[in-house]
Amino acid sequence: MVGTKVEEPTQMTSEATVVPPRLEVAEDRRGGDEDFDSLPSQISVRGLDFFYGKEQALFSNDIEIKQNRVTAVIGPSGCGKSTHIRTYNRIFNLYRDQRAKGEIMMDGENILSSQTDLLDLRRRVGMIFQKPSPFPMTVFDNVAYGLRQHYKLSRSELSDRVEHALKRSAIWDEVKNKLSEPGNALSGGQQQRLCIARAIAAEPEVLLMDEPCSAIDPVATAKIEELVLDLKSRYTIVLVTHNMQQAARVSDYTAFFFQGYIVEFGPTTQIFSNPAQKQTEEYITGRFG
């Protein structure tokens, strides 16, 4: 995440001559038309700095993640995209030398405070990782894992919830006869949707997706993108992606990260059709990154 320095984009402008066509942004993206400030924020980040040991990876990041919207996080490798969203559920606390400073407000509390209950925070903020990682247990138990942890449920309630989560993750039909088979007997794309089911089963408010499609095939990717559009009615989604078409297809708002700074943040329609910053334009038109 750190250390990969991208060449200064300013040096590259003179060399690039061919400008590729702009990406199509789907018509129904709401980002462009709605009043950003009047929408409720799920997460408000102010002055977020992040350090790997002594090396600083994020520099005073400010961003508003809007409720029930998909916010895409794009940028070249090593720009801090993953580092940024890994602060929202404080998963970075697993590593001793990683540290975040600043403010991440959620439900009126700064989640970076030492008073934050990490177990409850992670119930509210679910996460999907790059590599599908089913737990070493059955399909059913994978989905029931978080439910059992956070809620007292009767047996029938539990299986109802598991079924519901699998249906919402568009995988029920494929696994309904395999519920007692090991989770990693499924295909890669199915495993990733199983992980989504596992994350949404515990009813989080926010779903962080860290390049969820980078390890799976295009057909499975399409299914997951469809799922993201469907899930946003219920959850706030933050999607890190390397794939700019994906960002254009599914997100309402887009943040462009570069070398630890949020260079530009705005409605996806605007970022992809009329970026305010030169660096953003160069990145989305494929001149670097």
Add this chain to the structure above:
Amino acid sequence: MSAVAQTESALPMRRRSVTRRKAVDLLIKVLSWIGAWFGIAVMAFIVWEVVVRGAAALNWDFFTKSTPQDFTASAGAGMANAIVGTLVITGFAAAIGIPIGFLAGVYLAEFGRNGRLATSVRMIANVVMGVPSIIVGVFAFAIMVRPVGHYSGIAGAVALAFIMLPVMARTTEDILNLVPNELRESALAMGVPRWKVTLGVICKAARGGLITGATLAIVRVAGETAPLLFTALSSPYWLTGLFGPGGFFGGPTANLTKTIYDFAGSPYPYLQELAWGGALVIIIAVLGMNVLVRLVFQRGKKW
């Protein structure tokens, strides 16, 4: 940067001989082939010799009767008391060494990581693994035999547990480190506390390897003789229970390795025959456990 690279690539380069490299390749291949077969041949020779000589000693009496109290006997005795003793000593050693070693390994891999305590524990474990087992025997003698004034089976078990401890800790650590970090992160991201993630997900994912590690730690000590010399000693009698002079905690306890050591060095052919039989039993047990473990591990891999 490009200017320098260009001048260098413009220079003509002399080719290196291919024949020489091929010859060295062949030489290394032949040497490693010889090395591999040498190892297998020695192993096969030992097993063959033990099987041929030991098989003659194995009969019903061998597994049901105790070692002869009259050294000049020529029939009607066995090794049953020593087999039982070895099983009990090794069982107690495993019951002490495996849980503690496992927990220490979990600490090293999951909690301590590169902290100061973990680093020193890891270093000490590595050093202790290299300590000659006879030293461990003397150590157990000092803490378990001297204070109470008599030898005992439990002293032997403690000595063996002491040998298992670092082996189990380091194996556990290595195996847990093989579990991909994504699994750890995604389980923690569910809002599950660390200990539950460690036991319910990480150790479960690694359970094939953990079972293998534990079994190999047992196999490692099952054939030890030196740590028992000053601790369990040996006995021509059956264990009479846990306590009392004939018991596991109360007095010398018969065991296979020390009995083999005594009988093999004796001038009586019948005792020597029993020693060969004992050696065969140990070899079969150790090989058998190795094979069993591999089967279990193959099955465990699916998860």
